[in-house]
Amino acid sequence: MTNDLSAYIDEIQAEFESHPGYSGVEIARGNRGAHVWWYGEVPETLRHALTEAPPGTSASILVAANPRGPLEEARDRIFTEGAQLGVSTAGIERDGSRILVYVWGEALAADPEIPAKIQALTTFPVKVMAGGAEPLPSQH
Missing domain, CATH: 3.30.1340 (Histidine-containing Protein; Chain: A;)
Structure with missing residues (x-):
């Protein structure tokens, strides 16, 4: 099934x-x-x-809490403008309630104001979490 x-x-x-x-x-x-x-x-x-x-x-x-189009625009802005803050990736909660943002852990540890700085990039709710994808090692 x-x-x-x-x-x-x-x-x-x-x-x-x-x-x-x-x-x-x-x-x-x-x-x-x-x-x-x-x-x-x-x-x-x-x-x-x-x-x-x-x-x-x-x-x-x-x-859904919000329309997807404006959420996608906000997600893209956070991803682009948040790169200098350590944003590694950003996505949208399936129910449209918020934007999920992953920031490199060392960046979060160095600046506890990062969640507020990211939130300032949008009017939608944001959940900031530590994390990011590490590149796979080269295989020769």
Whole structure:
């Protein structure tokens, strides 16, 4: 069932991710269905797609806190302007509630004001965490 559900979620994402109301989709707890995070009026095409969930599963619409477009613009600004603060990556919470920002741990340790400086780059809530992806060692 998980493979059918994963394929179904992939179809939902492919069809609706370019819509301004789309915020994200996720597998529900226990692999029992899908949740589509949506901001604003839900199109009839999505309502219909949710009736076609795989047998034994369900699909539902959850209300996203903010529209994705402005969140993406804010995320990009934080990533670009926050590089000098040690921002390693930034993403958007699936429910549209905030921007998730990873900052190199040593940068956070050196300047405890970094979370406030990052928050000043946007009006959306921000969660700042230590972390970042380390490059893989070269293999020769």
